[in-house]
Amino acid sequence: MFWTWVHSSTGPKTTHFWAPVCNWFFPIQALYDWNRDPAKISKEMQCVLVCYSSLFMRWALRISPQSYILFCMHLFNATLQGRLLIKRLTWESSQQKAIEDKPTN
Amino acid sequence: MLGIVPKLQQYICAWNFWPAFMKKFMMSKKGPFTIFFWTPLAKWGISIANIGDMRKPVEQVNTLQQCVITLTGLLFTRWCFIIRPRVYNLVLCNFCMAQTGIYQLYRKHSQGKLFTK
Numbered sequence: 357m358f359w360t361w362v363h364s365s366t367g368p369k370t371t372h373f374w375a376p377v378c379n380w381f382f383p384i385q386a387l388y389d390w391n392r393d394p395a396k397i398s399k400e401m402q403c404v405l406v407c408y409s410s411l412f413m414r415w416a417l418r419i420s421p422q423s424y425i426l427f428c429m430h431l432f433n434a435t436l437q438g439r440l441l442i443k444r445l446t447w448e449s450s451q452q453k454a455i456e457d458k459p460t461n
Numbered sequence: 462m463l464g465i466v467p468k469l470q471q472y473i474c475a476w477n478f479w480p481a482f483m484k485k486f487m488m489s490k491k492g493p494f495t496i497f498f499w500t501p502l503a504k505w506g507i508s509i510a511n512i513g514d515m516r517k518p519v520e521q522v523n524t525l526q527q528c529v530i531t532l533t534g535l536l537f538t539r540w541c542f543i544i545r546p547r548v549y550n551l552v553l554c555n556f557c558m559a560q561t562g563i564y565q566l567y568r569k570h571s572q573g574k575l576f577t578k
Contacts, residue, residue, distance in 0.1 A: 371536060381533070397523075404506040404510040411499050414496045
């Protein structure tokens with residue numbers, strides 16, 4: 357049964373298998389960058405990735421057949437990339453506050 | 462889910478000043494009131510964000526993220542050719558995603574910062 361799957365038209369010898377697998381690298385990358393310095397996070401890219409995953413969550417449930425694995429992947433991605441986005445926005449607002457609170461000579 | 466979007470679609474399409482082609486587009490199964498219209502635009506957003514990030518210093522470019530974007534772009538470009546129907550918009554979108562990822566990685570490499578976090 358395993359070798360039937362390996363040689364099938366949607367098995368690991370085809371792009372049909374590897375393309376969705378590489379999609380999982382997005383949330384894995386966000387997990388790897390859990391403690392990334394907020395100065396090195398790109399706000400625009402994080403916003404786009406959150407929107408991208410939110411829309412594809414809906415898409416995964418509207419296509420036929422529905423893909424719950426794709427839905428889960430985009431759910432994780434939206435959450436994890438959103439966490440990095442919030443980390444960056446919090447850092448930016450604290451930088452802004454530090455500049456405003458600095459006593460002017 | 463809550464049925465808001467179909468109601469909004471009916472309300473907007475009921476306006477009289479829309480030309481026939483516009484009404485047909487708005488009522489279509491892949492029109493702007495469906496998710497199938499917005500998902501390719503979101504994917505284009507990744508390429509556009511990457512192009513915008515080319516002005517930023519390389520320290521703000523995330524190597525692993527760009528590797529993932531490049532790999533996803535290349536594999537999905539190939540995937541778009543083997544599925545039916547072929548959607549050339551998606552082919553172009555994924556190809557651009559891969560190209561912008563490759564260029565960002567090249568920028569990091571040319572400054573010797575490819576493997577610095």
